[in-house]
Amino acid sequence: MRGGLAIVALLLVVSPAQAQQENPAARTVMAHLAKGARATRVGDWVTYRFDGGAGGNRVYYWRMAVVGEEKDKAGRDAVWVEMEAGTHPAMKSPLMQMRMLVAREGEQIRYDAISRLYIGGPTDRPQEYSQEALDHVIKQMEEQGREDKMPDPDDEKTPMPVGLKPVLRSSKEMRVMTLAGTVSAVSIEVVVKKTVVKRMWISREIPLMQLAKMEIPGIAHSMEVAEYGIDAKPRMVLPAPSAPKVQLEYADRIFPDLPGTDAPDEAGPSETHP
Numbered sequence: 001m002r003g004g005l006a007i008v009a010l011l012l013v014v015s016p017a018q019a020q021q022e023n024p025a026a027r028t029v030m031a032h033l034a035k036g037a038r039a040t041r042v043g044d045w046v047t048y049r050f051d052g053g054a055g056g057n058r059v060y061y062w063r064m065a066v067v068g069e070e071k072d073k074a075g076r077d078a079v080w081v082e083m084e085a086g087t088h089p090a091m092k093s094p095l096m097q098m099r100m101l102v103a104r105e106g107e108q109i110r111y112d113a114i115s116r117l118y119i120g121g122p123t124d125r126p127q128e129y130s131q132e133a134l135d136h137v138i139k140q141m142e143e144q145g146r147e148d149k150m151p152d153p154d155d156e157k158t159p160m161p162v163g164l165k166p167v168l169r170s171s172k173e174m175r176v177m178t179l180a181g182t183v184s185a186v187s188i189e190v191v192v193k194k195t196v197v198k199r200m201w202i203s204r205e206i207p208l209m210q211l212a213k214m215e216i217p218g219i220a221h222s223m224e225v226a227e228y229g230i231d232a233k234p235r236m237v238l239p240a241p242s243a244p245k246v247q248l249e250y251a252d253r254i255f256p257d258l259p260g261t262d263a264p265d266e267a268g269p270s271e272t273h274p
Helices: 002-014 024-033 131-149 153-157
Strands: 045-051 059-071 077-086 096-105 108-120 167-170 174-178 181-192 195-202 211-216 221-229
Touching: 024 167, 024 181, 024 195, 059 096, 077 108, 108 131, 174 211, 174 221, 181 211
Parallel strands: none
Antiparallel strands: 045 059, 045 221, 059 077, 077 096, 096 108, 167 181, 174 181, 181 195, 195 211, 211 221
16 A cells, blocks of 8 residues: 555645645545555565557566565565566566665555665676665665755746646546556546646555556656566576675776876875975
8 A cells, every 4th residue: 555655645745735625636545545455565566568659669667576575684674676677568688677675664665765785787687786885875865855855946936827736636436447457446637727737547456556557648658557466476586695796986996096086195296395
């Protein structure tokens, strides 16, 4: 149900004025999920098909699966999550593979609490990130998160014209056809005037994200569940424990004479006597 809660949070951000009066769209989503959405468990997996428009020439697939559980270094309950992306629905020759150990608090999987990380590519075998490299990745994620939460100064200077503020519309529960079959879902639309900017179908039957479909009509982009199940197994071939890990490389160590790097601890004669 964690994915559904994230979608509800997104709805409240899209329409903050309505959120203060208990957003009806968010209430519709929560009522639908309350009828049977289950907590994420080991074995849950889902594959989505992305269409970037251009007449179907930019189609790719993204798979997410929970493949194991154990305690992390801090002694917290944690789960192993694998992600794959590629142009084949069965992820033959994937373009990207990722496996990460993330903390779990009750029913909530904390994707911001990563303690181990493996990355693999189409031509590179999976490698584990060293602690230093992982800390760097987490720091970048935190900085990006803070930037995303900061209000845009331009939004305050230029108020949105009357009638152009986004409005949320929701539907009653219905049966929706997807590439993975027919599921029960509720639709949420973000509308500006009479134009649908984004449309989502939320389904309690879809594991992990509870998202059945999403469309952005203006740019002909879409995302749709292609397959899902509860029998996921680890698919990444992990390196040997003794294999080298991904390390940070510092320019001043590799190229000590590179302009702009830190100066030597002791100044040379030319610096002491200009």
